[in-house]
Amino acid sequence: MKKHIILNLPVKDLSKSKAFFSALGFTFSDRFSGDNAAFMNIAGDTIQAMLTTETFFASLIDKPVAQAKEANxxxxxxxxxxxxxxxxxxxxxxxxxxxxxxxxxxxxxxxxxxxxxxxxxxxxxxxxxxxx
Missing domain, CATH: 3.10.180.10 (2,3-Dihydroxybiphenyl 1,2-Dioxygenase, domain 1)
Known part of the structure; x- marks a missing residue:
């Protein structure tokens, strides 16, 4: 079985976050992206991140979404x-x-x-x- 690491990160503004990470050289896959999430390639096909709107991220969990600017x-x-x-x-x-x-x-x-x-x-x- 091939292993991948996919981080799921909540973001406040998906467009701004995509622009930020694009400026760092990361790329995005339209195949797994939409209005509420963007699939970001970090290291080839082994490490990726799913940037999700906070609302969508909250729908996937049963605890409050941590505010990363306040606590890590x-x-x-x-x-x-x-x-x-x-x-x-x-x-x-x-x-x-x-x-x-x-x-x-x-x-x-x-x-x-x-x-x-x-x-x-x-x-x-x-x-x-x-x-x-």
Missing amino acids: ELVICLSCDSKEEVDTIIAKAVAAGGRTPHPPEDHGFMYDQGFEDIDGHLWNLVWTAPEA
Whole structure:
């Protein structure tokens, strides 16, 4: 069985969220998208996210939708091929309306930086030296 990771993330404004992530270089599949959700490709066909309107997301669960700008349940961490890739994606995120909650951390063998998307979800980008 081939494994995939599909994150389901509630968003306030689907069009704005699609524009934000498009600015970072992520692509969307029209096949699984509609008025209430957009299927976003993060890493080929193995890691995707379903961005859903908060109303639609709420219809799928039996608890309140957490407001990511007020509290966080998780940090999405993605590996990068280089320090430069980390910095490039962070710069795109900030230019598209995101923010960086902390400065980059360079440990020599590992480099990471995070961003908060326009809905408050936290993303961390990390590069690790192959020899580490």
